Amino acid sequence: MYESNGDKYFIVDGHMHNWDASPENTLNEYGEGFIKCFYDYHANLSPEEYVWPLEKYRKYGEETLMKDVFEDGYVDVAIFQPTYLTDFYKNGFNTTAQDAPLKEKYPDKFVLNTSFEPRLGKAGLDDFEAKVKKHGSKGVKLYTAEWHGESKGWKLTDDDARLYLDKCQELGVTNIHVHKGPTIWPLNKDAFDVADVDAAASEYPELNFIVEHVGLPRLEDFCWIGVQEPNVYGGLAVAMPFIHTRPTFFGKMMGELMYWLGEDRILFGSDYAIWHPKWLIEQFVAFEMPDDVPDEIGSLLTPEAKRKILGLNAAKLYDLDVPEEMQGGDTDVGPEVTEKPAVAQV
Amino acid sequence: MRAAALEQRRPGAGQDADVYAALSRVIDPELDQDVVELGFVAGVEREGARVSVELRLPTYWCAPNFSWLMVSDAREALLRVPGVDEAEVTLIDHHATTEISAGVNAGRSFEQSFPDHADGELGELRTLFRRKAFLVRQGRAVASLERERLPGATISDLPETPATDAYLEVRGELGLDCSPGAPALSDAAGRPVRDVEDHLRRVRMIGVSLEGNSAMCRGLLQTRYGKVND
Numbered sequence: 001m002y003e004s005n006g007d008k009y010f011i012v013d014g015h016m017h018n019w020d021a022s023p024e025n026t027l028n029e030y031g032e033g034f035i036k037c038f039y040d041y042h043a044n045l046s047p048e049e050y051v052w053p054l055e056k057y058r059k060y061g062e063e064t065l066m067k068d069v070f071e072d073g074y075v076d077v078a079i080f081q082p083t084y085l086t087d088f089y090k091n092g093f094n095t096t097a098q099d100a101p102l103k104e105k106y107p108d109k110f111v112l113n114t115s116f117e118p119r120l121g122k123a124g125l126d127d128f129e130a131k132v133k134k135h136g137s138k139g140v141k142l143y144t145a146e147w148h149g150e151s152k153g154w155k156l157t158d159d160d161a162r163l164y165l166d167k168c169q170e171l172g173v174t175n176i177h178v179h180k181g182p183t184i185w186p187l188n189k190d191a192f193d194v195a196d197v198d199a200a201a202s203e204y205p206e207l208n209f210i211v212e213h214v215g216l217p218r219l220e221d222f223c224w225i226g227v228q229e230p231n232v233y234g235g236l237a238v239a240m241p242f243i244h245t246r247p248t249f250f251g252k253m254m255g256e257l258m259y260w261l262g263e264d265r266i267l268f269g270s271d272y273a274i275w276h277p278k279w280l281i282e283q284f285v286a287f288e289m290p291d292d293v294p295d296e297i298g299s300l301l302t303p304e305a306k307r308k309i310l311g312l313n314a315a316k317l318y319d320l321d322v323p324e325e326m327q328g329g330d331t332d333v334g335p336e337v338t339e340k341p342a343v344a345q346v
Numbered sequence: 347m348r349a350a351a352l353e354q355r356r357p358g359a360g361q362d363a364d365v366y367a368a369l370s371r372v373i374d375p376e377l378d379q380d381v382v383e384l385g386f387v388a389g390v391e392r393e394g395a396r397v398s399v400e401l402r403l404p405t406y407w408c409a410p411n412f413s414w415l416m417v418s419d420a421r422e423a424l425l426r427v428p429g430v431d432e433a434e435v436t437l438i439d440h441h442a443t444t445e446i447s448a449g450v451n452a453g454r455s456f457e458q459s460f461p462d463h464a465d466g467e468l469g470e471l472r473t474l475f476r477r478k479a480f481l482v483r484q485g486r487a488v489a490s491l492e493r494e495r496l497p498g499a500t501i502s503d504l505p506e507t508p509a510t511d512a513y514l515e516v517r518g519e520l521g522l523d524c525s526p527g528a529p530a531l532s533d534a535a536g537r538p539v540r541d542v543e544d545h546l547r548r549v550r551m552i553g554v555s556l557e558g559n560s561a562m563c564r565g566l567l568q569t570r571y572g573k574v575n576d
Contacts, residue, residue: 033406033441040405044569152463182409186465188456190474191409217376217562219555220478220548239558246561252554260551294550 001326002074002310004285009307010326012314013078013277015177015212015237015269016069018102019094022059030147031088042274045241050276060273062102070109073270073277076311077320079111081141081177081212081269087148096135103135111318113139113177116167118160119148125167132171138318140173141212145181145191153184153191156200165204175317176200177235179212192218198225201232208317210267213238214257223260233317234261236309237269243283248290255289255297263305267314281310304328365390365397365430368423375412375472377560378479381420385567385574388438396432397424402439404566410442411456415468418450439570473520477534480516482556485549487513488530496542502526 002009021035035058043051056064069075080103085093092098096114103112114137116128131137145153154161156178168176184191194215201209214234215222226232234257242250257266268284270277285306289298307328315322369390370382381387381401388400401417417435424433436447449459457464486509491499501524504510517524522536531539539545568574 030441037405037407040566040569044565150462182407183463185463187460187463188411188466188468188471190411190471217555217559219558220552223551242558242561245565246558249554249558249561253558256551256554259547 001076001323002281002285004282007303007307008326009074009281009285010311010315010322011075011077011277011281012268012311012318012320013069013073013075013270013272014210014267014314015081015235016078016272016277017081017083017094017274018060018062018065018099019083019273020059020091020098021057021089021093025059025090027088027090031085031093034085034088034093038274041238045245046275047244047279050279052273057273065102065273066106068276068278069270069272073272074281075270075277077109077111077315077318078272079113079139079269079314079318081113082115083141083143083179084115084117085143085146087146096131096137100135111138111320113137113141113175115140115142116164117146117148118154118158118164119151121160122163125163128164128167129171132173138173139175139177140168141177141179143179143181144196145179145183147183151185152187153181155184155196157196161200162203165200165207169204169206174206175208175210176204177210177212180215180218190218192221194218194221194225197232198229201225201229205231207231208233210235210317212269214253214266219253219256223256226261226265232261233265233267233313235267235269237271238274240268240270240280240284241275243280243287247287248292251287251290251293251298251301254301255293258300258305259297263300263302263308264313266309267317268310284310362390362392364427365392365399365424368427369399369420372416372419372423374563375415375475375479377563378475378482378556379560381416384564385571386416388571395430396434397427397430398434398436399424400436400438402567402571403437404563404570406439406441408440410446410460411468411471413437413440413442414446414450414456414459415472417446418456421450476516476520478552478556480513480520480534481549482553483509483513483516484531485546485553491530493542496531496546499530500526501528501530504530 002011026032039054039057042057069078080099082096082099083094096112099112103110112135114131114135117124144155178197180192180194182191194211197209197211208231210233211222212235214236216239222234226234239253270280289301312322312328366382369387370380372381374381374384386401386403388402391398399420401420403413417437421433421435424430434451437443445459456468457466487504488496490505514524529538531545
């Protein structure tokens with residue numbers, strides 16, 4: 001819970017990790033390149049006093065995590081979004097199994113999402129089902145650029161991915177978090193394109209598709225599909241920390257998201273330990289739209305919208321109990337879903 | 347292309363300045379900014395007719411397809427510099443550095459360099475991003491015109507600004523009509539705009555996206571390599 005000027009905010013961190021990129025767990029140069037790239041994101045966009053040394057960043061462990069996220073960071077419920085990367089890290093970077101002990105120890109504090117690997121085909125379905133049942137997961141985190149043997153990525157529209165989305169539907173795994181990355185097949189096409197999320201969202205209307213990082217670096221493509229598909233959401237991890245270094249850009253981006261998707265379909269996420277939730281939440285609640293953001297979009301990020309983004313929207317997707325005093329007022333005030341705009345076919 | 351470049355060569359010309367001038371015509375397709383200004387040129391070495399350039403990018407994981415386009419455009423640009431007849435461009439600190447640098451310098455195609463991972467070349471990808479750049483540049487070129495004038499505005503109504511020049515440049519690249527009487531606003535295929543307000547909103551949105559990506563890439567490059575020209 002975060003309190004400011006007498007207002008109380010229920011906080012759901014929609015995207016966080018408990019990773020292990022220690023030298024002992026790192027398999028190859030790709031794993032090393034991955035954690036260093038993560039570190040640059042952390043160092044580039046964090047306020048100076050929040051920047052860790054690389055050694056701590058590789059593996060921070062339970063005590064640090066609990067203090068940062070819940071004690072100092074105001075978070076009521078945090079959602080683990082696993083990132084397996086088993087081709088880069090011996091025991092994986094951040095698997096459901098790695099996160100599970102914390103969920104068992106603090107059942108009310110965590111939502112434990114899992115993942116599936118479509119390239120295992122039918123052979124992996126039973127395993128996936130067992131994982132979902134064991135951990136009670138209501139969501140999956142998918143990283144389409146993940147390497148698997150010879151493959152350097154996949155799409156939600158692949159036949160094998162469909163097998164798993166069918167299974168998600170059957171098991172009540174309703175929240176599909178998708179993160180696009182730099183590699184995919186075929187490599188000559190834009191791997192960040194979210195058109196496959198668009199197609200899957202149309203095909204599976206009962207599932208919610210949360211595009212992580214609001215589609216960055218393809219914010220525009222994400223907004224076009226968000227306009228069209230009512231079951232597409234945006235996660236703010238990676239987009240949020242611009243509030244500190246580039247407040248004008250952050251204001252414009254939030255304005256656009258409010259304009260195209262509306263306040264009911266955007267979710268807060270720190271991407272901890274890339275960023276610390278404490279400063280993100282403090283700055284977001286205090287944020288005032290810079291003057292050079294056009295009024296048409298600048299006026300839309302209201303206090304009520306912030307309340308929804310910080311926790312109420314995710315609470316709805318994951319059936320979390322929100323204390324009465326933090327429930328806020330109206331709901332469902334987002335814009336109407338419309339036809340896909342012609343300009344999307346640039 | 348290579349033959350034409352050879353003909354342009356003037357003996358005795360060519361210092362590092364020529365090399366940088368050539369590289370400043372190489373665009374990061376996602377950001378629509380040149381690689382010199384972005385700080386992507388890590389080093390230039392010139393010995394007579396031979397030039398070697400190192401390029402660096404904001405992350406180890408920058409997408410291989412866009413990275414390829416910059417490396418290969420850089421090599422082509424260098425081979426057009428008067429007095430240069432051998433050019434080598436190396437991408438450093440990147441997960442696909444082997445495939446990209448070796449492939450480009452050996453004159454192989456993208457598909458040949460990633461035989462199991464690609465099903466074609468990069469022309470379509472390049473055009474897609476030139477079209478995004480077109481819309482963003484158009485938005486900048488018309489920014490100072492009054493909204494009421496926009497529906498009928500033509501190229502001749504655009505102010506004489508660098509933004510207009512940049513817009514006309516990409517219009518030409520895409521093969522669209524640049525004559526004074528052509529409509530100032532169009533979609534990226536040259537079709538007229540029916541709803542100006544709606545069109546401008548979408549153009550604005552793409553511009554915001556580009557601004558964010560540029561901020562992210564510049565920031566990450568600086569974190570990775572220290573302060574570069576801002």
